[in-house]
Amino acid sequence: MLKTRVYLHRLFVFCGYLAAAFLIAILVLIVAQVIGRLVGYTTPGITNYAGYCMAGASFFGLSYAMHCNSHIRVSLFLNLSTKFQFALELWCHLIAIGLSVFFSFYASKMIFWSYKFHDVSQGQDATALWIPQLVTVMGTSVLTLVLLERLYLLLFKPDDPMSPIFKAQSINKES
Amino acid sequence: MEHIELISIFLFVLFLLLGTGVWVGFALMGVAIVGIELFTSRPSGDAMLTAIWASSTSWSLTALPLFIWMGEILFRTKLSQDLFKGLSPWMSSLPGGLLHTNIVGCTIFAAVSGSSAATLTTVGKMSIPELEKRNYPRHLIIGTLAGAATLGLMIPPSLTLIVYGVTINESISKLFLAGIVPGLFLAGMFMLYVVIYSLVKGRQDIILDGAKTFKQKLAASRFLIPVLLLVTFVIGSMYSGIATATEAASFGVIGAFILASVQGSMTVETFKASIFGAVSTSAMIALILMGASFLSLSMGFTGLPRALAEWIATMDLSRFELLMALLVFYIIIGCFLDGISAVVLTIAIVEPMIRQAGIDIIWFGIFIVVVVEMAQITPPIGFNLFVLQGMTGHQIGYIARTAVPMFLIMLLMVFILIALPELATWLPEQMRSRP
Numbered sequence: 009m010l011k012t013r014v015y016l017h018r019l020f021v022f023c024g025y026l027a028a029a030f031l032i033a034i035l036v037l038i039v040a041q042v043i044g045r046l047v048g049y050t051t052p053g054i055t056n057y058a059g060y061c062m063a064g065a066s067f068f069g070l071s072y073a074m075h076c077n078s079h080i081r082v083s084l085f086l087n088l089s090t091k092f093q094f095a096l097e098l099w100c101h102l103i104a105i106g107l108s109v110f111f112s113f114y115a116s117k118m119i120f121w122s123y124k125f126h127d128v129s130q131g132q133d134a135t136a137l138w139i140p141q142l143v144t145v146m147g148t149s150v151l152t153l154v155l156l157e158r159l160y161l162l163l164f165k166p167d168d169p170m171s172p173i174f175k176a177q178s179i180n181k182e183s
Numbered sequence: 184m185e186h187i188e189l190i191s192i193f194l195f196v197l198f199l200l201l202g203t204g205v206w207v208g209f210a211l212m213g214v215a216i217v218g219i220e221l222f223t224s225r226p227s228g229d230a231m232l233t234a235i236w237a238s239s240t241s242w243s244l245t246a247l248p249l250f251i252w253m254g255e256i257l258f259r260t261k262l263s264q265d266l267f268k269g270l271s272p273w274m275s276s277l278p279g280g281l282l283h284t285n286i287v288g289c290t291i292f293a294a295v296s297g298s299s300a301a302t303l304t305t306v307g308k309m310s311i312p313e314l315e316k317r318n319y320p321r322h323l324i325i326g327t328l329a330g331a332a333t334l335g336l337m338i339p340p341s342l343t344l345i346v347y348g349v350t351i352n353e354s355i356s357k358l359f360l361a362g363i364v365p366g367l368f369l370a371g372m373f374m375l376y377v378v379i380y381s382l383v384k385g386r387q388d389i390i391l392d393g394a395k396t397f398k399q400k401l402a403a404s405r406f407l408i409p410v411l412l413l414v415t416f417v418i419g420s421m422y423s424g425i426a427t428a429t430e431a432a433s434f435g436v437i438g439a440f441i442l443a444s445v446q447g448s449m450t451v452e453t454f455k456a457s458i459f460g461a462v463s464t465s466a467m468i469a470l471i472l473m474g475a476s477f478l479s480l481s482m483g484f485t486g487l488p489r490a491l492a493e494w495i496a497t498m499d500l501s502r503f504e505l506l507m508a509l510l511v512f513y514i515i516i517g518c519f520l521d522g523i524s525a526v527v528l529t530i531a532i533v534e535p536m537i538r539q540a541g542i543d544i545i546w547f548g549i550f551i552v553v554v555v556e557m558a559q560i561t562p563p564i565g566f567n568l569f570v571l572q573g574m575t576g577h578q579i580g581y582i583a584r585t586a587v588p589m590f591l592i593m594l595l596m597v598f599i600l601i602a603l604p605e606l607a608t609w610l611p612e613q614m615r616s617r618p
Contacts, residue, residue, distance in 0.1 A: 024459055024462055024463075027462040027466065028458045028459060028462050031248050031249075031252065031458060031461060031462060031465075032458070034245050034248065034249065034433075035249065035252075035433050035436055035437075038245070038249075038429055038430055038433040039433055039437070041430070042426070042430055042433070055242040056240075056242075058242060058245050058429075059240035059241060059242050059244075059245070060240055061245075062239065062240060062241070062242075062244055062245045062248070063236070063239040063240045065248060065462065065465065065466070065469075066239050066465070066466055066469035066470075066473075067239070069462045069463060069465060069466025069469065070466050070469070070470055072459075072462060072463060072466065073462070073463040073464075073466040073467050073470075076463050078463045078464065078466075078467050079206045079207075079208065079467050079470055080206065080207050080467060080471065080521055080524065081204050081205065081206045081207060082201050082202060082204055082207075082519060082520065083204060084202070084204075084519070084563060085202060085203065085204060086204045096203050096204050097204075099203060099205075100203065100204050100205045100206070103200070103205050103209060103213060104205065104206060104209045107209050107212050107213060107216075110216075110228065110231075111212075111231065111232075111235075113228065114228035114229060114231060114232045115232055117228070117229070117232075118229070118232045118233075118236070140240070141236065144232070144235075144236065144239075
């Protein structure tokens with residue numbers, strides 16, 4: 009199990025790197041657009057490509073951010089008691105996993121139909137939409153993995169430093 | 184009204200999910216699915232993907248990670264150390280002395296970073312120990328810091344304003360320009376408070392630094408000047424219309440990168456730390472925006488926002504009464520949610536009301552930002568209070584009490600904004616009139 013978790017951790021950090029690469033790509037595209045405009049060369053479709061990179065950065069960033077515990081939630085009642093907290097965390101993780109799987113399922117469906125009907129972007133880029141849309145499935149699938157790992161730790165290894173319960177308690181101690 | 188059942192179910196599911204600690208973005212998606220499944224015959228899964236794909240690929244949204252990245256780079260330079268050293272010689276002769284470094288420091292850092300937590304940590308880290316060493320009253324040190332740090336949300340680049348602009352489809356540049364004058368005005372009122380307080384109470388046992396000549400002052404702040412130039416350039420490029428908000432943000436990132444390299448604080452480690460910080464903050468906001476875009480589609484299907492707007496219209500509220508109702512509403516919501524979540528969660532409902540009442544939507548953006556700023560320093564969930572608690576070790580209650588005067592100043596600001604809407608609308612109109 010330990011080995012699996014090492015690989016998972018690498019996967020999540022890798023997603024962080026992918027998101028970072030998309031962020032750099034946004035910067036490069038926009039700078040290219042500005043330079044293009046200055047020398048009088050129009051760059052059609054760049055705004056669309058930047059939009060796809062934005063989606064890439066967001067969806068790959070989702071799992072990385074969840075792995076680093078940086079998503080926002082109302083923690084008012086999470087800190088009441090350990091037992092209560094366990095129940096709430098369980099409920100939150102089940103809901104999040106459900107929604108994440110639901111999302112991946114319908115994202116696959118969207119991509120399938122985009123591919124089947126040769127959907128192209130309505131912008132000047134005329135990209136075949138299924139290609140950028142792939143990030144939705146990939147990102148949310150990894151997000152599901154992060155959540156499953158957290159659920160596993162919650163149920164079986166509550167004392168692990170990465171477990172949701174341990175995290176919440178250490179935040180309480182800090183403050 | 185016939186929508187009462189719809190509203191109560193939406194609210195019940197929303198409070199249930201948010202209250203039990205479900206991540207805000209997921210909670211909004213959950214409510215959206217329940218709404219579609221119960222009240223319409225449309226398939227929720229396909230609607231979800233359509234809404235979320237469209238909103239995640241929005242061009243104007245790309246300004247968000249770039250501005251976060253710019254702040255993350257400058258956050259890791261020597262800026263935070265220089266902020267106190269560079270400002271204190273200029274402030275020491277004012278009544279209230281170095282307390283003003285808190286306010287001016289926050290104002291400057293707010294122009295670098297779009298978040299109030301980052302502003303608070305950067306400025307507080309340096310100024311709290313220095314001010315305590317000089318015997319400034321504790322409650323004033325903490326109170327001014329808590330209040331002034333909220334300027335991070337108002338002075339451009341402001342993450343809350345980007346999110347607001349993206350959700351209502353308005354120009355982010357205009358919103359940024361609208362935030363400048365009210366932001367500076369609010370900073371001025373904070374400073375005025377410190378001046379009046381210290382004139383009334385008199386200087387107690389504050390240790391003064393030796394006076395410095397103009398040249399020495401300039402030398403102490405030589406590192407601040409490039410940062411100020413960068414900020415002016417970023418905002419100026421939007422104002423003059425040479426660049427869109429996203430383009431200005433990319434100038435900002437490159438400028439910050441150059442500044443950090445010249446200063447010698449740009450290593451591979453800080454570069455990685457800055458970009459990963461940007462990735463995780465912008466993904467956090469992206470999840471909330473995904474949930475919010477789906478929820479507003481879902482509510483749109485049910486016809487609730489339009490119905491509510493019409494219902495409000497039949498009540499014949501004056502503009503002032505409507506704004507007062509919204510003020511109370513947002514202060515309450517802000518007690519439990521962070522600013523960005525509060526804005527995206529409510530805007531689908533509030534936007535039609537505002538447009539119906541003929542209120543300027545840019546002006547309303549500034550109004551909403553002042554109100555969610557106030558919420559940052561109100562218990563039980565005031566984000567700045569938590570950050571300050573972590574930094575100083577004081578109880579939340581104590582910190583909240585020290586921030587009460589700042590809260591009242593912001594409340595006054597809300598009424599000034601209502602009385603003088605030009606504070607917010609004048610600057611963007613200047614831009615509008617340009618070719």
